[in-house]
Amino acid sequence: MSGARLGPWIVVGLAALYFVLPLVATFEFSLSMLRGTWSFEAYRVVFADPAFRQTFGFSVLAALATIVLGALLVVPTAYWVRLRFPRLRAVIEFVTLLPLVIPAIVLVFGYLRLYNSSSWLPFTGSAWGTNLLLVFGYVVLSLPYMYRAVDTGMGAIDIRTLTEAAESLGARRRTILFQVILPNVRAAVLSGAFLSFAIVIGDFVIAGLLNRPAFGPYLALIGQNRAYEPAALAVVAFAATWGCMALLQLLGGRAPGAAAAPLRTRRKAIP
Amino acid sequence: MSFLDISGVSKSFGGNTVVRGFDLGVRRGEFISFLGPSGCGKTTMLRMVAGFEQPSAGTITIDGEDVTHRPPNARRIGMVFQAYALFPNMSVGDNVAFGLKVAGRPAAERGRRVDEMLGLIKLAHLKDRYPYQLSGGQQQRVALARALAPSPRVLLLDEPLSALDAKIRVSLRTEIRALQRELGITTIFVTHDQEEALSISDRIVVMSEGRIEQCGTPHEIYNRPRTRFVAGFVGTLSLVEAVAEGSGATVSVAGQPVTLAEPVPGSGRRPVTLAFRPEALKLDAGENRVNAIRGTVEAAEFLGSVVRLRVAAPGGTLLADVFNSPAAPPPAPGEPVTLHFAPGDVFALDGEGAAPVQPMAAE
Ligand SMILES: Nc1ncnc2c1ncn2[C@@H]1O[C@H](COP(=O)(O)OP(=O)(O)OP(=O)(O)O)[C@@H](O)[C@H]1O
Numbered sequence: 001m002s003g004a005r006l007g008p009w010i011v012v013g014l015a016a017l018y019f020v021l022p023l024v025a026t027f028e029f030s031l032s033m034l035r036g037t038w039s040f041e042a043y044r045v046v047f048a049d050p051a052f053r054q055t056f057g058f059s060v061l062a063a064l065a066t067i068v069l070g071a072l073l074v075v076p077t078a079y080w081v082r083l084r085f086p087r088l089r090a091v092i093e094f095v096t097l098l099p100l101v102i103p104a105i106v107l108v109f110g111y112l113r114l115y116n117s118s119s120w121l122p123f124t125g126s127a128w129g130t131n132l133l134l135v136f137g138y139v140v141l142s143l144p145y146m147y148r149a150v151d152t153g154m155g156a157i158d159i160r161t162l163t164e165a166a167e168s169l170g171a172r173r174r175t176i177l178f179q180v181i182l183p184n185v186r187a188a189v190l191s192g193a194f195l196s197f198a199i200v201i202g203d204f205v206i207a208g209l210l211n212r213p214a215f216g217p218y219l220a221l222i223g224q225n226r227a228y229e230p231a232a233l234a235v236v237a238f239a240a241t242w243g244c245m246a247l248l249q250l251l252g253g254r255a256p257g258a259a260a261a262p263l264r265t266r267r268k269a270i271p
Numbered sequence: 272m273s274f275l276d277i278s279g280v281s282k283s284f285g286g287n288t289v290v291r292g293f294d295l296g297v298r299r300g301e302f303i304s305f306l307g308p309s310g311c312g313k314t315t316m317l318r319m320v321a322g323f324e325q326p327s328a329g330t331i332t333i334d335g336e337d338v339t340h341r342p343p344n345a346r347r348i349g350m351v352f353q354a355y356a357l358f359p360n361m362s363v364g365d366n367v368a369f370g371l372k373v374a375g376r377p378a379a380e381r382g383r384r385v386d387e388m389l390g391l392i393k394l395a396h397l398k399d400r401y402p403y404q405l406s407g408g409q410q411q412r413v414a415l416a417r418a419l420a421p422s423p424r425v426l427l428l429d430e431p432l433s434a435l436d437a438k439i440r441v442s443l444r445t446e447i448r449a450l451q452r453e454l455g456i457t458t459i460f461v462t463h464d465q466e467e468a469l470s471i472s473d474r475i476v477v478m479s480e481g482r483i484e485q486c487g488t489p490h491e492i493y494n495r496p497r498t499r500f501v502a503g504f505v506g507t508l509s510l511v512e513a514v515a516e517g518s519g520a521t522v523s524v525a526g527q528p529v530t531l532a533e534p535v536p537g538s539g540r541r542p543v544t545l546a547f548r549p550e551a552l553k554l555d556a557g558e559n560r561v562n563a564i565r566g567t568v569e570a571a572e573f574l575g576s577v578v579r580l581r582v583a584a585p586g587g588t589l590l591a592d593v594f595n596s597p598a599a600p601p602p603a604p605g606e607p608v609t610l611h612f613a614p615g616d617v618f619a620l621d622g623e624g625a626a627p628v629q630p631m632a633a634e
């Protein structure tokens with residue numbers, strides 16, 4: 001291999017080390033709970049803890065709710081803006097980027113001021129209300145990723161002409177949105193969904209301040225009191241997140257170059 | 272009243288008027304083409320019929336029903352787009368069935384109709400394929416079947432063949448016309464390709480700058496263009512400056528008398544422009560070709576069945592298509608020739624001193 005080729009490889013290798021080394025170190029550490037031998041003892045302890053199952057389950061549910069709500073909010077918005085108000089696209093994009101600029105903690109304090117139990121809309125007055133608020137917060141946090149993904153996905157298909165084609169065939173707006181537009185941006189929605197999932201599973205700030213039994217606060221609590229279990233938890237969370245990504249790839253992925261192809265044909269196409 | 276009636280329709284975008292005073296009656300089952308250069312408002316007019324744009328003035332009625340303010344999904348029209356616009360997530364069969372599905376037709380009826388439509392476009396074997404697995408020509412045929420499946424009252428096509436290569440373009444236009452005849456569906460076909468319009472239309476609407484320049488059968492449009500624009504846009508034309516005197520049908524081209532079929536309007540000594548189709552000029556004086564213009568061959572272009580001569584004449588340059596004959600080689604450049612033509616083969620264009628019309632090449 002020539003020197004010119006070697007340079008980039010060294011850079012890539014270094015970058016990979018930068019990401020992989022801490023993971024390997026964490027993983028290694030999580031295996032060394034029992035002195036003098038490698039074991040999955042830390043994982044056994046973690047999985048045996050009912051609080052783990054509860055908080056993780058809670059966060060997964062919150063993530064799914066976030067994804068559904070986010071998609072229901074973002075897909076029609078992105079569609080409508082692209083179709084009717086293309087000039088507003090820059091504005092909407094800016095608005096959706098705000099959560100990246102405004103720290104989550106500011107958001108939560110704003111929520112707490114607006115929706116506390118003595119306000120006009122007392123979300124935090126009940127557990128389900130607070131859960132709802134939590135999901136709203138997550139939707140906002142994941143907005144930049146969801147909107148970008150969906151908007152880019154819509155840019156890849158000619159939504160205007162598809163809409164007109166469907167309209168000329170007698171379809172109404174809702175039918176068009178759910179039967180024509182949504183299926184064709186499915187891959188984009190799924191990639192936005194994955195990022196939303198990762199954000200929700202990793203969130204500590206919102207859940208902590210709203211005092212919800214989510215995975216982030218649990219992880220922080222364990223981190224303060226234990227040595228090996230947090231490492232195991234981190235690895236589990238990491239694996240779960242990547243597992244979800246793989247699942248999404250499998251469900252919504254498409255061959256490069258091919259248009260959004262339904263699974264049926266793709267399976268047939270692969271011998 | 273015609274089946275599809277467009278009456279006094281205008282359309283402005285902001286201060287920019289792109290369609291003005293458009294009047295057209297289309298008979299049931301008629302095949303109409305909108306022909307005109309890019310930006311003349313063909314698409315805009317078609318989109319107003321479809322309901323995607325609202326006219327700034329005027330009304331559109333279909334089968335006696337005023338649809339001017341009805342949304343597109345309530346007009347029962349079929350539309351075919353240049354970019355096919357098949358739904359990528361649906362199979363060919365589902366694409367064709369879409370209109371019937373949203374109309375709430377039972378599954379059995381949908382299945383029958385889909386098979387019937389796919390049979391008509393000869394793509395029954397591709398029913399389970401997805402759009403990305405089809406060629407452009409196949410996709411456009413599916414788009415046609417999809418538009419026709421719910422039995423629309425009017426079929427609208429906006430340059431449906433522009434994205435296809437030349438060979439498919441010709442075969443598909445024939446197919447579209449045959450299908451249109453078979454179903455007897457009232458059709459508007461937008462194109463900027465004059466050959467396309469001439470070959471498949473019952474009537475052609477030639478447009479320029481948002482106005483109808485002329486509306487007539489292909490034969491009328493080609494042989495009796497009413498305006499300079501139509502004459503220049505449709506077919507190839509060469510122009511010769513002449514002078515008319517008095518009220519007779521005889522004018523003079525650099526001293527040579529030329530007899531026209533009709534007298535030139537006006538009186539006194541006045542300039543007129545004579546326009547010739549290349550196929551009207553012959554090298555031999557036959558039958559009623561009583562007129563003759565002498566000139567010199569500038570170039571001879573061998574096109575196969577015909578030879579196109581460029582002849583420098585006193586009033587201008589003339590193009591003449593003469594039949595190729597194995598026995599007689601075409602005249603060589605520099606050779607003097609006499610071009611013969613009948614009074615009916617030349618037409619006078621009004622407008623003195625106007626710039627000669629540039630024959631537009633088909634794009
Ligand atoms: N939505 C719009 N807003 C503003 N101007 C428009 C709009 N749609 C069309 N126009 C203008 O109207 C004029 C006519 O456009 P139109 O698309 O009807 O032309 P066309 O005859 O179909 O041309 P082409 O052969 O290139 O398709 C153009 O000058 C165009 O810029």
Ligand SMILES: [Mg+2]
Binds near residue numbers: 313314315429
């Ligand atoms: Mg157009």
